[in-house]
Amino acid sequence: MSAHATTPPASLWDTICFDAAGLIPAIAQQHDTGEVLMLAWMNREAVAETLATGRVCYFSRSRGRLWRKGESSGQTQHLVELRLDCDGDTLLVLVHQQGVACHTGRRNCFFRAVRGGELKEIAAPAVDPASLYEGRNG
Amino acid sequence: MSAHATTPPASLWDTICFDAAGLIPAIAQQHDTGEVLMLAWMNREAVAETLATGRVCYFSRSRGRLWRKGESSGQTQHLVELRLDCDGDTLLVLVHQQGVACHTGRRNCFFRAVRGGELKEIAAPAVDPASLYEGRNG
Numbered sequence: 171m172s173a174h175a176t177t178p179p180a181s182l183w184d185t186i187c188f189d190a191a192g193l194i195p196a197i198a199q200q201h202d203t204g205e206v207l208m209l210a211w212m213n214r215e216a217v218a219e220t221l222a223t224g225r226v227c228y229f230s231r232s233r234g235r236l237w238r239k240g241e242s243s244g245q246t247q248h249l250v251e252l253r254l255d256c257d258g259d260t261l262l263v264l265v266h267q268q269g270v271a272c273h274t275g276r277r278n279c280f281f282r283a284v285r286g287g288e289l290k291e292i293a294a295p296a297v298d299p300a301s302l303y304e305g306r307n308g
Numbered sequence: 309m310s311a312h313a314t315t316p317p318a319s320l321w322d323t324i325c326f327d328a329a330g331l332i333p334a335i336a337q338q339h340d341t342g343e344v345l346m347l348a349w350m351n352r353e354a355v356a357e358t359l360a361t362g363r364v365c366y367f368s369r370s371r372g373r374l375w376r377k378g379e380s381s382g383q384t385q386h387l388v389e390l391r392l393d394c395d396g397d398t399l400l401v402l403v404h405q406q407g408v409a410c411h412t413g414r415r416n417c418f419f420r421a422v423r424g425g426e427l428k429e430i431a432a433p434a435v436d437p438a439s440l441y442e443g444r445n446g
Contacts, residue, residue: 203342251421252421289392
């Protein structure tokens with residue numbers, strides 16, 4: 171069987187802990203380079219869809235609905251492996267990121283660092299963010 | 309100046325977003341290997357102490373107090389760089405992990421993976437977890 175089980179494993183559902191809002195934080199990491207791309211949130215339905223389809227789906231807290239990563243930008247994430255931490259309350263999602271993960275056009279969202287006592291930008295956009303959303307629904 | 313500023317940079321405090329509970333999720337990543345070690349939470353005081361001392365300090369939600377990583381286990385984390393994401397609501401903390409990050413004795417907390425439709429343990433403890441807390445205060 172592939173990592174993309176069509177039926178979510180019962181042991182995952184017995185172990186995973188959603189918070190009071192029904193959400194769990196999910197760290198997306200590029201599977202081969204180890205780059206931490208972003209952190210987003212999943213609800214039960216997003217976890218199930220991600221496992222069923224192999225395409226990473228989050229729950230957008232701002233939009234209050236499922237968010238299939240890349241649905242607007244085309245910058246999809248393909249599931250390589252879903253991992254759960256010792257407390258069952260955080261997911262590590264190993265992915266292959268198509269293009270850039272960040273809505274600013276950068277490869278990952280962690281492009282600001284405290285250096286020399288100040289918050290500095292340490293990465294420039296790889297693509298023009300405007301180009302990610304042209305002709306799409308935001 | 310080193311990355312361990314004694315005075316927290318104003319621009320960080322202007323940009324960082326704590327949640328309604330005054331917390332922000334912090335992903336700890338081993339700086340040189342890219343291994344994602346754990347996710348924990350920081351409040352403003354934990355962020356300030358981490359930057360001031362160079363030793364990573366979280367806020368324990370279960371204990372309701374600051375948690376200087378390794379204070380019980382000896383498995384401390386030393387700050388290499390603190391990064392902030394695009395929305396300002398997640399930290400990526402590049403660290404050097406002394407020993408193991410997980411209270412189960414494993415190097416990192418993400419030792420369970422969905423494989424073949426089941427949740428499987430994919431890493432064994434590197435050290436006996438009982439040995440981490442012997443003669444210490446839990």
